[in-house]
Amino acid sequence: MTTAPSSAPGSAPSSAPDQTAEPKNGLDRFFEITKRGSTFGAEVRGGIVTFVTMAYIVILNPIILTGAADINGDSLSFSAVGASTALTAGVMTILFGVITRLPFAFAAGLGINAFLAFSVVGQVTWPEAMALVMINGAVIVLLAATGLRKMIFDAVPFQLKIAITVGIGLFIAFIGFVNSGFVTATGDASPPVGLGVGGSVATVPSLLFVVTLIVTGILVARKVKGGLLIGLVSGTVLAVIVEAIWHLGPQFADDGSFNAGGWSLTVPALVGTPVSLPDLSLIGAVDFGFDLGKVSVVALVMIVFTLVFSNFFDAMGTMTGLAKEANLSDAKGDFPRIKSALIVEGVGALAGGATSSSSNTVFIESGAGIGEGARTGFANVITGVMFLLAMFLTPLTSIVPTEIAAAALVIVGAMMMAQIKYIDLSDFGVLLPVFLTVTVMPLTYSIANGIGAGFVSWVLVQALAGKAKTIHPLLWVVGAGFVLFFARGPIEAAFGVI
Numbered sequence: 001m002t003t004a005p006s007s008a009p010g011s012a013p014s015s016a017p018d019q020t021a022e023p024k025n026g027l028d029r030f031f032e033i034t035k036r037g038s039t040f041g042a043e044v045r046g047g048i049v050t051f052v053t054m055a056y057i058v059i060l061n062p063i064i065l066t067g068a069a070d071i072n073g074d075s076l077s078f079s080a081v082g083a084s085t086a087l088t089a090g091v092m093t094i095l096f097g098v099i100t101r102l103p104f105a106f107a108a109g110l111g112i113n114a115f116l117a118f119s120v121v122g123q124v125t126w127p128e129a130m131a132l133v134m135i136n137g138a139v140i141v142l143l144a145a146t147g148l149r150k151m152i153f154d155a156v157p158f159q160l161k162i163a164i165t166v167g168i169g170l171f172i173a174f175i176g177f178v179n180s181g182f183v184t185a186t187g188d189a190s191p192p193v194g195l196g197v198g199g200s201v202a203t204v205p206s207l208l209f210v211v212t213l214i215v216t217g218i219l220v221a222r223k224v225k226g227g228l229l230i231g232l233v234s235g236t237v238l239a240v241i242v243e244a245i246w247h248l249g250p251q252f253a254d255d256g257s258f259n260a261g262g263w264s265l266t267v268p269a270l271v272g273t274p275v276s277l278p279d280l281s282l283i284g285a286v287d288f289g290f291d292l293g294k295v296s297v298v299a300l301v302m303i304v305f306t307l308v309f310s311n312f313f314d315a316m317g318t319m320t321g322l323a324k325e326a327n328l329s330d331a332k333g334d335f336p337r338i339k340s341a342l343i344v345e346g347v348g349a350l351a352g353g354a355t356s357s358s359s360n361t362v363f364i365e366s367g368a369g370i371g372e373g374a375r376t377g378f379a380n381v382i383t384g385v386m387f388l389l390a391m392f393l394t395p396l397t398s399i400v401p402t403e404i405a406a407a408a409l410v411i412v413g414a415m416m417m418a419q420i421k422y423i424d425l426s427d428f429g430v431l432l433p434v435f436l437t438v439t440v441m442p443l444t445y446s447i448a449n450g451i452g453a454g455f456v457s458w459v460l461v462q463a464l465a466g467k468a469k470t471i472h473p474l475l476w477v478v479g480a481g482f483v484l485f486f487a488r489g490p491i492e493a494a495f496g497v498i
Helices: 026-031 040-054 057-065 078-100 110-120 126-145 148-155 158-180 204-221 227-246 297-325 338-354 366-371 377-390 402-422 428-444 447-470 473-486 488-494
Strands: 106-108 183-185 193-195 360-362
Touching: 026 377, 040 227, 040 366, 040 377, 040 402, 057 078, 057 106, 057 110, 078 106, 078 338, 078 360, 078 377, 106 110, 110 126, 110 297, 126 148, 126 297, 126 338, 148 297, 148 338, 148 473, 158 183, 158 204, 158 297, 158 366, 158 402, 158 428, 158 447, 204 227, 204 402, 227 402, 297 338, 297 360, 297 366, 297 402, 297 447, 297 473, 297 488, 338 360, 366 402, 428 447, 447 473, 473 488
Parallel strands: none
Antiparallel strands: 106 360, 183 193
16 A cells, blocks of 8 residues: 655654554554554554544533424433433444544534434424434445445545545634634624634633643644643643632523633533433434324435435545545555445444434544544544443543643644645646635535535536546536535425425
8 A cells, every 4th residue: 555644743653654564462463553653552542632532522412412302392311312422432433443443433423413403303303313314324334335435435536535634624623713712703794703702812711722722732843742632631631720710610501691701611620420320211212204294205305315415425525534644545545444434434324323312423533633643443442432431421521621622623633734735736627626625614614515515616627628538427426416415405495395
């Protein structure tokens, strides 16, 4: 396998994997740790860092899914969603790591859970919504098992694969800036976003984000082993001390009041016992008996279509970017055990629906662990075990404030942006699709939207520039599919879906 040099400053290892190195033991041989130029220490650190940057999902996913009642007025239990979120993330992360030997962790996808909560359950019940998620997963598995998903992956031009990596990097960084409060919505038409509060970094949590970002950046720049982890732990300890002294509290209090200077999601303080038994009552709460008197078949088809497109291309883009960042992809963008990876990713949707935690997919935050040195599925085992423990240790899971974890996301985003150097941008027919891919992702908060903009523009620009013969036939099909994806609102309206 030929690989390009890693572009992640401070990442370990930075050199090409040694294909001739002898494994130290059976575990090393199975996960190919030494072969990929990694070490057990790097894998453990990477697995921990990935978990730390993803741990917020155990709290954020329940917030999203329990924030909306379904068509019958029923809501999900917060504690049950939290437990099923941690359980499914742990099982799927370990399963993916063992089968594919890749360091890509799994959890409930943020785009799909919001789509379910704010669009789908207004038409169906929660059990029916999760049944639709499982149908989406079955379609994804079928596409992967038949090789069609891999064929579409192979049809994507190298330039777009790199653009997806860069776009994901900017997306990760933008998530970090928003989660930290460094970038906020202004509420105005122009500018729609601004710096902090009133154009300045005016809160202690945002200031701690800046401090953690700078400290972590220095550690990574100096190539300190465990730089990301040291930065995250240091920032968390500082946050705990600050909270103990000033008692900033959460932004949104239980009485509904808003505290602009508080922590956005998790307060870095231990309250009560750190151990609790998980509520697994939502496992198997799925209903395939759709009430066609309340929702039309067309509506169900459009929901599944949207789920499949979002799931399909979000995951494809994420895995492409992570494989490139981990120095595991070849010149075409392929990476080891790609077919198995695509199949297991579809299983994540099935598992997420079966546990009512929403579709589980590859998380872009895995890039934080890769930046720390993770190169194999052994890092996934570490991350997965920590998610399983999180079912019992919710208070400890929530001690890392979002503002601190956000610093790692910005660092990783910067690392991934360096991949742009592999694209020749002298041809505007390449530059425009690449530019749209990279910018649409963070600006619309969707990997699928960025990939779609890149695919559609690539097909149109290349075809009308006299290069139609260079376009893979599947790209025409996928491009047409994305046109339908972008126009699904008017299509639904035309069929009386909405």
